[in-house]
Amino acid sequence: MSPNAHDAPVDLEAELEASEVQEVLEKLDRELIGLKPVKTRIREIAALLLVDRLREKVGLTSETPTLHMCFAGNPGTGKTTVAMRMGEILKRLGYVREGHLVTVTRDDLVGQYIGHTAPKTREIIKKAMGGVLFIDEAYYLYKPENERDYGQEAIEILLQAMENHRDDLVVILAGYKDRMDRFFQSNPGMRSRIAHHVEFPDYSSDELMAIAKLMLAGQNYRFSADAEKAFAEYIPLRMRLAQFANARSIRNALDRARLRQANRLFAGRRKAITKTDLMTIEAEDVLASRVFREGHPDGTPP
Amino acid sequence: MMTNPGNRITQGQFSFLPELTDAQITAQIKWALKHGWAVSVEYTDDPHPRNTYWEMFGMPMFDLKDPAGILLEINSCRKSFPNHYIRVMAFNSTRGGESPAMSFLVNRPKAEPGFTLVRQETEGRQMRYTVHSYATDKPESERY
Numbered sequence: 472m473s474p475n476a477h478d479a480p481v482d483l484e485a486e487l488e489a490s491e492v493q494e495v496l497e498k499l500d501r502e503l504i505g506l507k508p509v510k511t512r513i514r515e516i517a518a519l520l521l522v523d524r525l526r527e528k529v530g531l532t533s534e535t536p537t538l539h540m541c542f543a544g545n546p547g548t549g550k551t552t553v554a555m556r557m558g559e560i561l562k563r564l565g566y567v568r569e570g571h572l573v574t575v576t577r578d579d580l581v582g583q584y585i586g587h588t589a590p591k592t593r594e595i596i597k598k599a600m601g602g603v604l605f606i607d608e609a610y611y612l613y614k615p616e617n618e619r620d621y622g623q624e625a626i627e628i629l630l631q632a633m634e635n636h637r638d639d640l641v642v643i644l645a646g647y648k649d650r651m652d653r654f655f656q657s658n659p660g661m662r663s664r665i666a667h668h669v670e671f672p673d674y675s676s677d678e679l680m681a682i683a684k685l686m687l688a689g690q691n692y693r694f695s696a697d698a699e700k701a702f703a704e705y706i707p708l709r710m711r712l713a714q715f716a717n718a719r720s721i722r723n724a725l726d727r728a729r730l731r732q733a734n735r736l737f738a739g740r741r742k743a744i745t746k747t748d749l750m751t752i753e754a755e756d757v758l759a760s761r762v763f764r765e766g767h768p769d770g771t772p773p
Numbered sequence: 774m775m776t777n778p779g780n781r782i783t784q785g786q787f788s789f790l791p792e793l794t795d796a797q798i799t800a801q802i803k804w805a806l807k808h809g810w811a812v813s814v815e816y817t818d819d820p821h822p823r824n825t826y827w828e829m830f831g832m833p834m835f836d837l838k839d840p841a842g843i844l845l846e847i848n849s850c851r852k853s854f855p856n857h858y859i860r861v862m863a864f865n866s867t868r869g870g871e872s873p874a875m876s877f878l879v880n881r882p883k884a885e886p887g888f889t890l891v892r893q894e895t896e897g898r899q900m901r902y903t904v905h906s907y908a909t910d911k912p913e914s915e916r917y
Contacts, residue, residue, distance in 0.1 A: 596842070
């Protein structure tokens with residue numbers, strides 16, 4: 472390489488264009504509300520992989536970065552959704568070959584008798600190769616109260632695969648923050664092999680409202696003006712209640728509103744129903760929720 | 774056999790070609806996975822062409838998306854049985870098909886003694902011919 476070659480410009484823009492990753496990132500921005508730290512981290516990873524590709528083009532080699540991740544956050548904060556996107560993003564960046572997501576929990580990895588765990592875990596790892604292995608509630612793998620628990624074996628095999636098959640596999644662990652921390656404390660090997668610890672913050676009530684609208688639009692529904700106001704009142708009430716699961720609670724609330732809307736249309740069926748009627752959720756569909764009257768959500772025992 | 778120096782057995786696909794490299798094996802497996810076939814690894818030390826009873830190395834691998842997992846199995850089989858014949862099979866499970874769609878060797882013993890032609894004289898000066906592998910004169914697992 473001549474000395475001048477070091478100053479030759481490399482085309483970052485063209486590389487970005489070619490990878491089509493911008494499109495995925497924009498989609499991420501559009502379809503995922505809030506989640507600032509998550510998006511920042513994904514952007515950083517995308518940038519790193521892109522720069523790595525450029526470096527490779529001009530002959531600067533470096534080891535492939537490890538992309539094993541840990542998603543910590545409360546229920547319903549979008550961990551699975553982001554993991555799903557992660558597969559697509561990493562595929563576009565050429566980091567994984569297939570970009571499919573294999574979602575597993577403890578049951579899928581840990582066997583029931585001696586000698587059952589290793590083949591079971593290996594089979595899952597083989598299935599996830601070329602894509603992303605998403606382990607939900609990973610801390611259940613480790614049960615300190617039972618020293619003969621087979622979970623430890625699964626962890627060891629996972630660690631081995633994470634180290635030896637870095638090119639074939641991206642492992643994402645997910646779970647609640649405090650329990651994840653405890654899990655990593657008792658498994659330092661796991662902690663050190665995971666480069667990216669991403670925290671999923673809870674949503675604010677404005678963000679939840681935006682999510683609700685997005686969900687409705689996805690199902691070809693919409694709020695009437697009054698219903699929107701009612702739902703804006705509903706969200707802070709629901710947030711204060713126990714078992715609030717962020718976006719998941721919102722989805723359940725919307726499902727119940729759809730139920731009531733259908734019932735309302737059915738009850739008043741002598742009147743002609745228009746397409747707008749079929750699409751619109753009215754204030755009464757939202758206000759009928761027990762959250763307003765009794766202070767606990769429908770479908771749960773008082 | 775004059776036409777087959779080195780006595781390489783020719784069974785399944787690609788057996789007249791030089792040994793497939795790992796990259797070529799990966800490409801073939803990718804083709805199989807693209808069709809939704811389940812790939813499995815088998816081994817034997819009885820090279821007779823009519824030997825259909827090969828041993829399974831682990832389970833057939835269903836629902837895989839990427840060849841890396843299968844290559845992993847191939848390599849661990851090569852490690853366990855460096856001097857056996859190892860083949861990769863792709864099984865087509867669609868109704869009405871339900872049969873192997875691909876089969877090719879990925880490992881063979883270092884020295885292949887080949888086959889002898891066995892003649893048997895029967896009624897009325899008739900001759901029956903068959904082939905017999907020199908290797909199978911020895912008991913199982915001592916053949917190569």
